[in-house]
Amino acid sequence: MKADRATDRSPAVQRSRARSAQQMTAITRAAYRLIQEKGTSFTTQDLTKEAGLALQTIYRHFTSKDQILLAVVEDVIAEQGAQIEAAARQLPDPVARLRFYITGTLDSLRAEDHSGPQFITAEHWRLYQLFPDEMVQANQHFADLVERELREAADLGMLRPNDPAADAWFVMKLVMSVYHHYAFATAKEPIEDIAEQLWSFCLSSWGGESGPGKGQQE
Missing domain, CATH: 1.10.357.10 (Tetracycline Repressor, domain 2)
Structure with a gap:
């Protein structure tokens, strides 16, 4: 348990979590911009372009x-x-x-x-x-x-x-x-x-x- 807590506090883990949060924010904000422009009919290709992220990155955070x-x-x-x-x-x-x-x-x-x-x-x-x-x-x-x-x-x-x-x-x-x-x-x-x-x-x-x-x- 102590090892787990130490791992959670490590700089590498903290950076990874921060990057993950930034990516999720980029995805949701890009999706909202597309919604304002196209409604909910936007495609995953539209989203990858708008968010500036790879498709696999998007699916890492959201499965649908x-x-x-x-x-x-x-x-x-x-x-x-x-x-x-x-x-x-x-x-x-x-x-x-x-x-x-x-x-x-x-x-x-x-x-x-x-x-x-x-x-x-x-x-x-x-x-x-x-x-x-x-x-x-x-x-x-x-x-x-x-x-x-x-x-x-x-x-x-x-x-x-x-x-x-x-x-x-x-x-x-x-x-x-x-x-x-x-x-x-x-x-x-x-x-x-x-x-x-x-x-x-x-x-x-x-x-x-x-x-x-x-x-x-x-």
């Missing part, structure tokens, strides 16, 4: 195209979640942060180009059937953020959630449903108005009140 698409979806969800979490840190209280998480998730729908949201939506349920555990894990971060803020808001007497963990799960599914719908459907009103309606629905279910100082940004 679906695994590559799964990695892209995981990366997109993780990056969006990290951006929303980082941006919310400056907000003054858990209710304001909850509002930001829920409304901010729909921000990418404001752009005229919906290729990113449409890719996520189209692939989401298909990949759920192939990789259910991985997809559950990919989406869990958002639910964890909501649960954390719900618990803090309840402790401060600002909201009255019935069950923070269960409420967070249902909110995650509700936000996902709205996101998936408007990734393809034409919105009859501005996305920001739809986002505020979604937030108002969630807030009222927790016994909160809208308005300045009560979860709304002034």
Whole structure:
């Protein structure tokens, strides 16, 4: 066991792992660029050219195209979640942060180009059937953020959630449903108005009140 730990810490092993991580990142980023250009119809030849890697290198990390698409979806969800979490840190209280998480998730729908949201939506349920555990894990971060803020808001007497963990799960599914719908459907009103309606629905279910100082940004 000590020999294994020593091997893990060796410079050669560390360099190999770093190189492997760099290659996987290059593959998923190249795949995402191709998705934006061609959709999911890109070929492995397209990917080798875009990533600048040999085909055998790609298959060393991913055994199928679906695994590559799964990695892209995981990366997109993780990056969006990290951006929303980082941006919310400056907000003054858990209710304001909850509002930001829920409304901010729909921000990418404001752009005229919906290729990113449409890719996520189209692939989401298909990949759920192939990789259910991985997809559950990919989406869990958002639910964890909501649960954390719900618990803090309840402790401060600002909201009255019935069950923070269960409420967070249902909110995650509700936000996902709205996101998936408007990734393809034409919105009859501005996305920001739809986002505020979604937030108002969630807030009222927790016994909160809208308005300045009560979860709304002034």
